Amino acid sequence: MPDITDRDRQRVADALRAHFTAGRIDVEEFDSRLGAAWAAQTQGDLDALVADLPRLTDAAVAPGPGEGRAPGRAPWPGRAPASTWEDARRGWAMRSAHAHMRSFLTTMAILVAIWALTGFGYFWPAWPMVIWGIFVFRHAMWARRYDGSRGRHQHHGYACGPASRIF
Numbered sequence: 331m332p333d334i335t336d337r338d339r340q341r342v343a344d345a346l347r348a349h350f351t352a353g354r355i356d357v358e359e360f361d362s363r364l365g366a367a368w369a370a371q372t373q374g375d376l377d378a379l380v381a382d383l384p385r386l387t388d389a390a391v392a393p394g395p396g397e398g399r400a401p402g403r404a405p406w407p408g409r410a411p412a413s414t415w416e417d418a419r420r421g422w423a424m425r426s427a428h429a430h431m432r433s434f435l436t437t438m439a440i441l442v443a444i445w446a447l448t449g450f451g452y453f454w455p456a457w458p459m460v461i462w463g464i465f466v467f468r469h470a471m472w473a474r475r476y477d478g479s480r481g482r483h484q485h486h487g488y489a490c491g492p493a494s495r496i497f
Contacts, residue, residue, distance in 0.1 A: 334376060343367050348386055424474075
């Protein structure tokens with residue numbers, strides 16, 4: 331029975347990633363050590379993977395998902411700094427809903443243009459508008475209520491998990 335958790339494995343993986351980024355290990359060694367870290371069964375297995383590498387300070391290893399992040403640090407390169415991972419996840423949820431809405435509106439504009447160019451007959455674009463519109467609406471509502479810290483939705487102060495969802 332293993333005496334380590336996935337969180338322990340993630341800490342070693344983060345340390346290996348920091349050493350790889352610093353150039354202390356090459357790609358092949360990083361891949362093999364990372365695979366061994368996720369396959370490790372004991373703390374000794376994990377310790378052996380980083381024993382020959384210099385010890386990192388806690389600040390040098392980035393926190394894993396859900397462990398928080400120092401305020402003002404960007405969660406990934408190229409994005410504006412977020413105060414926490416939760417803010418970044420919430421921002422991702424809104425950006426994905428906005429992208430979904432843009433693709434919906436663009437496609438519907440094209441369908442209405444095709445309908446208009448073919449003689450203003452039966453308004454067949456209504457069918458994709460209604461069907462796809464339901465999914466866009468649900469996605470927008472999900473993104474609006476998304477709470478990134480728990481990966482769940484907030485509704486009237488209660489977390490709504492899969493068992494409590496209506497649809």
